[in-house]
Amino acid sequence: MERTLSIIKPDAVKKNVIGKIIDRFENNGLRVVSIKKILLSEVIAGNFYAIHKERPFFNDLVRFMTSGSVVVIVLEGENAVKKNRELMGDTDPKKAIKGTIRADFAESIDANAVHGSDSLENAKNEIAFFFSQAEIQ
DSSP, X not given: OEEEEEEEOHHHHHTTOHHHHXXXXXXXXXXXXXXXXXXXXXXXXXXXXGGGTTSTTHHHHHHHHTSSOEEEEEEEXXXXXXXXXXXXXXXXXXXXXXXXXXXXXXXXXXSOSEEEOSSHHHHHHHHHHHOOGGGOO
């Protein structure tokens, strides 16, 4: 069993599709083991996305991620990282396969509905960034 982190981003939260997105996870063998809705500060968002600090889109990403509430989720299941990435679809919703979360709920490459860990190592680090061990059921 693997664990991965998913973030339902401000655009999807504002569209009120949190339940629909979680339903996709659960109907595809991923179990929610912890979840919380939070409003990220610029410091927290900047620290979380620090790997992108030198990229031209960094400031826009931080601004977007702090524009409204997000839902952070620890998902568990077989091949959780890969399965979540497949469910999310391409970063650019215009290129995402119909039926993926981004194809169905994202507005643009910037407002793309969800984040998901891209490796087991990053999943472990990202989960620890948002959740204490006591918060994971």
